[in-house]
Amino acid sequence: MKKQNIALLLSAAMMVTALSACGGPKSNGSGSDDANTSRADSNEIAVGIAQDLGDSLDPYQMTAAGTREILFNVYEGLYKPTSSGDFAPALAESYAVSEDGLQYTFTIRDGVQFHNGTAMDVDDVVYSFNTCAATTVDSSLAAALSNVVSVEATDEHTVTITLSAPNSDFLAYVASVYIVPDDYTDQATAPVGTGPFMYVSRSVQENIIFDKFDGYWGEAAKVDRVTFKIYEDSSAMMTALNGGAVDIVTHLTVSQTQNLSDQYTVLEGTMNLVQALYLNNAQAPFDDVRVRQALCYAIDKDAILELTADGHGAKLGSSVYPAFTKYFDDSLTDYYTYDPEKAKELLAEAGYANGFSMTITVPSNYTPHVDVAQVLVEQLGAVGITVQLQEVEWNTWLQDVYQGRNFQATVVGFDAATLTANALLQRWTSDSDVNMINFSNAEYDSLIAQANATTDDAARTELYLQAERVLTEQAANVYIQDLADMVVINKNLTGFQFYPLYVLDLSDIAYVN
Secondary structure (H helix, E strand, O other): OOOOEOHHHHHHHHHHHHHHHHHOOOOOOOOOHHHHHHHHHOOEEEEEEOOOOOOOOOOOOOOOHHHHHHHOOOOOOOEEEOOOOOEEEOOEEEEEEOOOOOEEEEEEOOOOEOOOOEEOOHHHHHHHHHHHHHHOOOHHHHHHHOOEEEEEEEEOOEEEEEEOOOOOOHHHHHOOOOOOOOOOOOOOOOOOOOOOEEEEEEEOOOEEEEEEOOOOOOOOOOOOEEEEEEOOOHHHHHHHHHOOOOOEEEEEOOHHHOOOOOOEEEEEEEOOOEEEEEEOOOOOOOOOHHHHHHHHHHOOHHHHHHHHHOOOOEEOOOOOOOOOHHHOOHHHOOOOOOOHHHHHHHHHHOOOOOOEEEEEEEEOOOHHHHHHHHHHHHHHHOOOEEEEEEEEOHHHHHHHHHHOOOOOEEEEEEOOOOOOHHHHHHHHOOOOOOOOOOOOOHHHHHHHHHHHHOOOHHHHHHHHHHHHHHHHHOOOEEEEEEOEEEEEEEOOEEOOOOOOOOOOOOOOOEEOO
16 A cells, blocks of 8 residues: 655655754753743743653653653554543544454544654554564563464555454553554654654753644644753752743652742642662562561651652552552552561561661652652661662663663652553563563462453453562562652643653643633
């Protein structure tokens, strides 16, 4: 099915890119009210972010949650998640499922254009599913797509996906397979999707620029340009806010929002992250379950929330956060009550009656994680554990801790790439490429395998709940909270929405008339 080039649109896109590269914003300085007014006059916004997009921009190779969060505006699947937790038609107008649950037939939307000016067709859909299945770094998505027997274009408007076994979560995975052109090879550095915004340019450690895509098939974005300004130093981020250099900043702490000027509105949600003290289970002394359990008894989660966020946030006891309602087991939240004496007893049993020394490596650009780590230093010290806090740049953390697994402990948060429990739990199986903590438990592996194999939703849910309990009982990590997500937005803007996933949807952001 021959793809048609839209020469005029392609030329316009190339002109926008060239102009932006020459004359686009080049500074992430503090700015002023005049700069704020200028952005409003030109229908542009500036968004402050805490990290550069350090990994690949290819939708199947992205590893950092912050990268996926932003590129949600560029890429789309056949269906897409909504802020209410449902799925809405996107590049497919509709779908039907066979009675045996093995075939999903999607009617592909007409008139969809890619950002490079080519028309999307069924060949792109087939290519995208096959490429994603072969290359994705998302272990839960890869596991789900391994259940796909075939992806076929049955006519110019229809794609049929055949599964080896029914999967009630399959639509969630469909929403995570972003559709890209089958003849484009530069996704890693210059992404091309179908979303409401198109990638324009990137200045490393400085900014990323998106423009409204005028050829978008759906409701157009309300602003013409978004400049993501990078502030890996939290003090610089606050200076930018106070100077009016940015219009939106997400993932702030409560204390960071308390002394801002009246030009901003503060919104509160949750980050949809599992924040924990993640432990390298392959390194002594954390290869001893008693030591890991001792750390769980040694921390006071209520005090952590009070000291770092004035009590905001939701306590957690395992690797699922509350937005996953039917999979969230609140009985695990206080499985380990704060009990320093119990912690000391377990340490003594494990041969550490006099405690030990450890290092917590934390990405310095994420204030909520740094703040929690600082409280942990004091709480663990009270049971004889001497903690050195090592703050590192994000790229260093990504390479050494996440990818290299060269660490003892770290404080970060993990999100779910899809609206499925498997997206949070699959990563801790012993053979998972992203199991950075080196957790290995035969019972856990078996439960996840059974959950992925069953066709009964109630049975799958029960198996996931059992798997969560294994993580808690084995103290795979020291679970803390789903952080409060404090969002600061220019009071002249409207349209911000919280999602049950770690995404930043800018399509409805608009200036108040």
